[in-house]
Amino acid sequence: MGFLPMAISVSAGAEVQRPLATVVIGGMIxxxxxxxxxxxxxxxWVEAKNHKMINPIKPAVAVMMVFVLGLSFSVQAQSTExxxxxxxxxxxxxxxxxxxxxxxVERQSKLKSSAYDFGITSVYTGKEEVxxxxxxxxxxxxxxxxEMDLIGMFSKSKMGNSRINRAEAARxxxxxxxxxxxxxxxxxxxxxxQQWELYKQLDTIYADFLKAAEVRYKAEQTSRLEFLxxxxxYQEIKVNIRKSESDYRAALQLLNQxxxxxxxxxxxxxxxxxxxxxxxPQYDSLKSNPMLDLYAxxxxxxxxxWKAERSxxxxxxxxxxxxQKVNGVSGFNSWQVGLSMPLVFFAQSGKNKAAKINYQIxxxxxxxxxxxxxxxxxxxxxxYIVLADVLRYYEEEALPLVDEQxxxxxxxxxxxxxxxxxxxxxxxxxxxxxxxxxxxxxxYISISTELNYLVGKN
Numbered sequence: 001m002g003f004l005p006m007a008i009s010v011s012a013g014a015e016v017q018r019p020l021a022t023v024v025i026g027g028m029i030x031x032x033x034x035x036x037x038x039x040x041x042x043x044x045w046v047e048a049k050n051h052k053m054i055n056p057i058k059p060a061v062a063v064m065m066v067f068v069l070g071l072s073f074s075v076q077a078q079s080t081e082x083x084x085x086x087x088x089x090x091x092x093x094x095x096x097x098x099x100x101x102x103x104x105v106e107r108q109s110k111l112k113s114s115a116y117d118f119g120i121t122s123v124y125t126g127k128e129e130v131x132x133x134x135x136x137x138x139x140x141x142x143x144x145x146x147e148m149d150l151i152g153m154f155s156k157s158k159m160g161n162s163r164i165n166r167a168e169a170a171r172x173x174x175x176x177x178x179x180x181x182x183x184x185x186x187x188x189x190x191x192x193x194q195q196w197e198l199y200k201q202l203d204t205i206y207a208d209f210l211k212a213a214e215v216r217y218k219a220e221q222t223s224r225l226e227f228l229x230x231x232x233x234y235q236e237i238k239v240n241i242r243k244s245e246s247d248y249r250a251a252l253q254l255l256n257q258x259x260x261x262x263x264x265x266x267x268x269x270x271x272x273x274x275x276x277x278x279x280x281p282q283y284d285s286l287k288s289n290p291m292l293d294l295y296a297x298x299x300x301x302x303x304x305x306w307k308a309e310r311s312x313x314x315x316x317x318x319x320x321x322x323x324q325k326v327n328g329v330s331g332f333n334s335w336q337v338g339l340s341m342p343l344v345f346f347a348q349s350g351k352n353k354a355a356k357i358n359y360q361i362x363x364x365x366x367x368x369x370x371x372x373x374x375x376x377x378x379x380x381x382x383x384y385i386v387l388a389d390v391l392r393y394y395e396e397e398a399l400p401l402v403d404e405q406x407x408x409x410x411x412x413x414x415x416x417x418x419x420x421x422x423x424x425x426x427x428x429x430x431x432x433x434x435x436x437x438x439x440x441x442x443x444y445i446s447i448s449t450e451l452n453y454l455v456g457k458n
Contacts, residue, residue, distance in 0.1 A: 079252075081268035082259065084186050084275070091182045091258040098178055101171035108167045112160035119147040119316070135328050142322030147340055152311035159304040166297040173290040179458035182258045183449040187274075189251035189267045191442040196244040198434055202427075203241055205410060206234045209423065212414050226420045233424060277451040279381060286373055288456030295366040302362040306355040312348045315341040377454050380447050387444040394437045402430045 082090070092098060122144040130136035149156075213230035216222045256265045286292060318340055324332040342348060409426040412418045418426075452458055 079264040079266040080261065081266045082186075083268045083270075084183065086268075087186050087255065087259055088179050088182050090261070091178050092175060094260045095178050095258055097174050098171070101167075101174040105164065105167040105171055108160070108163045112157065112164065115156035115160045116153050117149045117156070119145050119149070119318075121145055122320075124322075135325075137332075138325040139334070140323045140325060140330075142320060142334070144318070144320035144336075146318045147316040148319070149311075149314075149316050151314040152308065152316075155304065155308040155311045159301070159308045162297070162301040162304040166294070166301050169290070169294040169297040173294050176290040176453055176456070176458040178258065180449055180453040182255070183275075183452075183458075184446055185251065185255040185258060186267055187445045187449070188442065189248065189255050190269065191438055191445075192244065192248040192251040193267060194438055195435070196241070196248045198431075198438070199237060199241045199244050202237050202431065203234075205406065205427070206230075206237045208410065209413065209420075209427075210234045213420060216416075221416075222420070229420055229424065233427075274445060274448070275452065275457075276445070277384065277448040277455075277457070279385070286370070286377060286454060286456075289373055289454055290456055290458075291373065292366070292370060293456075295362070295369050299359070299362045299366055302355070302359040306352070306359045309348075309351050309355040312351065313342070313345055315339040373454060377451070380451055380454070384444065384447045384451060387440060387447065390440050391437075391444055394433075394440065398433055399437060402433050406430050 124139065124142045124144070126139045128137040128139070210230045210233075213222070213227045217224060217227040252265055252267075255267070259265055316339070318336070318338040320334075320336045322334040324330075324334055326332045405426055409418065409423055409430075413420070413423040
């Protein structure tokens with residue numbers, strides 16, 4: 001209270017004393033507020049958070065966790081591992097889309113016989129020129145075959161072949177697309193598994209970090225903040241482990257969509273060949289691309305359909321034969337041969353012109369798809385070459401340094417050569433490099449799979 005008169009004094013020399021007294025009194029008020037209000041609140045908050053973090057697990061919760069973990073390990077132990085090649089073979093054998101595409105080929109093969117149209121057969125009997133007491137001419141039995149499309153059946157047969165070829169091209173495209181999807185699903189599961197394994201390795205490192213921080217904190221060699229930071233980073237790794245495991249399980253479920261196995265599946269790394277794309281000048285034209293093969297078969301089908309439509313103006317043949325009696329005397333026969341054709345061609349002419357336009361449309365669609373696929377191929381190829389250099393840098397330089405940095409940082413922190421902030425920074429840098437490598441690798445393999453599909457190597 002001795003500074004209060006100095007702060008409010010108006011006597012001579014007060015201008016010099018007043019600032020000092022004001023600063024002292026303000027500092028006392030601030031320190032009092034911190035001591036009585038702010039620090040107790042912070043202390044209670046920190047203690048409550050720490051208590052919640054280290055609160056022992058209740059027995060019921062512990063039993064449930066053990067059950068869930070045991071179930072997880074049991075499911076994992078029962079999983080059947082498949083290499084990439086085994087996965088592709090299973091999908092080709094069992095996937096419904098491929099089976100349906102093969103059935104369409106068989107259906108078109110059966111429909112080809114419909115091209116041979118021999119018209120309608122009629123059987124008849126009757127009499128002619130009957131009257132005036134005359135028995136007339138009796139048609140004992142007669143047969144007639146009308147509207148035989150003998151000329152048009154050849155063009156329709158070719159159209160049937162084109163339909164079979166198109167169904168086969170569609171089947172091959174379906175198979176290539178399934179192989180592409182299986183490869184991507186398998187590789188995605190592999191990368192997800194590697195991410196999960198990475199976080200499990202980091203769990204061990206951060207567990208050691210937390211133990212070291214706790215020992216140093218109990219020995220009063222460091223602040224509580226360091227212990228809390230270590231605990232927070234350790235819990236963050238635990239969360240990432242659970243998330244990466246969930247991503248891995250989801251990737252396996254997607255893979256099993258194509259394998260259609262009743263038991264859980266897993267990726268088998270040993271013995272698997274990635275079948276990575278190797279650039280070659282022979283692939284520039286994309287002649288073996290399954291999508292272009294389908295579009296080419298569309299052109300062939302449109303052309304043969306046009307020719308089959310033109311056969312509609314050609315005549316159809318009629319033929320009849322009968323056994324007769326004339327005036328009650330047998331041994332007579334009758335026969336007829338004729339042609340049937342439209343006298344007016346307006347309707348058929350319109351169909352012919354429409355079929356021709358459809359053929360021209362198929363040609364333009366092929367060219368359009370060829371342009372799109374060529375552009376896609378060269379874009380992916382450029383990115384693929386860049387990623388190959390990036391992965392080479394990671395594997396030859398970055399990753400060995402990262403492993404060395406992780407080991408050195410862990411040892412340096414235990415020896416007290418670096419503080420917890422430097423340790424966390426070093427670890428986060430290392431983790432980001434490893435995760436980025438996995439992301440780049442995943443993109444590289446995905447592009448390789450897409451390029452193999454584009455050149456028809458699946």
